[in-house]
Amino acid sequence: MPELPEVETVARGLRQAILGRRILSVTLGKTDFIDDPAALEQHLPGRRIEAVERYGKFMLLRLSEAAATNGNDGEDAAKQASLLVHLGMTGQITPSPAEKPPEKHTHVCMLLDDGRELRYTDARRFGRIAYLTEAPLAEELTRFGADPLEVSKEEFVNRIRERRARIKALLLDQGVLRGVGNIYADESLWRAKIHPAQLGAKLSGKQAETLWRALQDILRKAIAMRGSSISDFLDAEGEPGEYQRRHRAYGREGKGCQRCKAAIRRGIVAGRSSYFCPQCQPSPRGFAALRLPQRVVAMLARANVRVKKVDERRLHKPIKAGGR
DNA sequence: CTCGATCCCTGGACGC
DNA sequence: TGCGTCCAGGGATCGA
Numbered sequence: 308m309p310e311l312p313e314v315e316t317v318a319r320g321l322r323q324a325i326l327g328r329r330i331l332s333v334t335l336g337k338t339d340f341i342d343d344p345a346a347l348e349q350h351l352p353g354r355r356i357e358a359v360e361r362y363g364k365f366m367l368l369r370l371s372e373a374a375a376t377n378g379n380d381g382e383d384a385a386k387q388a389s390l391l392v393h394l395g396m397t398g399q400i401t402p403s404p405a406e407k408p409p410e411k412h413t414h415v416c417m418l419l420d421d422g423r424e425l426r427y428t429d430a431r432r433f434g435r436i437a438y439l440t441e442a443p444l445a446e447e448l449t450r451f452g453a454d455p456l457e458v459s460k461e462e463f464v465n466r467i468r469e470r471r472a473r474i475k476a477l478l479l480d481q482g483v484l485r486g487v488g489n490i491y492a493d494e495s496l497w498r499a500k501i502h503p504a505q506l507g508a509k510l511s512g513k514q515a516e517t518l519w520r521a522l523q524d525i526l527r528k529a530i531a532m533r534g535s536s537i538s539d540f541l542d543a544e545g546e547p548g549e550y551q552r553r554h555r556a557y558g559r560e561g562k563g564c565q566r567c568k569a570a571i572r573r574g575i576v577a578g579r580s581s582y583f584c585p586q587c588q589p590s591p592r593g594f595a596a597l598r599l600p601q602r603v604v605a606m607l608a609r610a611n612v613r614v615k616k617v618d619e620r621r622l623h624k625p626i627k628a629g630g631r
Numbered sequence: 632c633t634c635g636a637t638c639c640c641t642g643g644a645c646g647c
Numbered sequence: 648t649g650c651g652t653c654c655a656g657g658g659a660t661c662g663a
Binding site for chain 3: 308310364393395396431433434435479481488489537578579580
């Protein structure tokens, strides 16, 4: 599950491995996750990879200008362009010897001028790849919020406190902050002792500042440890990260909170599994019950136990209107 | 504006 | 061994 630290790790690896290489040819497999597959085949060959950048959970492979075609004044042909890559859930991008048989689910192979192949593998195809010239790229990137590592404390606090959505939803919203996903949202909320279902507008200035600090600190440490490998994340060298060892909340249902020993709980907030300490991260008023995971519901049903249905209007009513 | 639901997709875990 | 079901989840989209 590549989030900012994992994508940063991959981008750094790629920078070491393929900067300056020229793409000679492109071979595609399944293409339903590629914006315009033909554009890759048509425009990538001949281009040099001049930079590798990260933008939120995206990687940007900056390409050299195409050789100007005769009669075109280079007007369209020579445009700056980039390959935008999102790893989704299971995406991996890594250079390998061209003679090595491709892994299963390899959908893009770019032959490089040093004899290797840059390969994109993605079992679930939740990723995205797009060839974009400058203007469409700029347009694409306007949808995203601040980089969590660069956002100032003031801006972060403002962005959070002016919203009435749950803090977990805000952290996951790429239009608010680009690059935070489920793991680092839960980890930073645990560190800041804030319940994931708390409303952004309900956070005190102090809490929001603490969260800002926690988030940055955790992201930096995670980058230093080359990200978290839960099931399938591997960096550009095919190595797993190490930060999963430092997880305090994510994936630790039933285990003891490392501050207070209470059992970490899991619930659904903002449609995502959310792990939190019921003791350190007090539930907001009005958030009576977390929806039970389907598995638990099924188990109870099988055991013929009746679960009193929570009145949903009550559950979500809350939050009087009128907050700015 | 914010919410939940649904879809996309596959592999792995688990129950029977 | 195998089958069915659930689940992981980022993101788009739709209706309430």
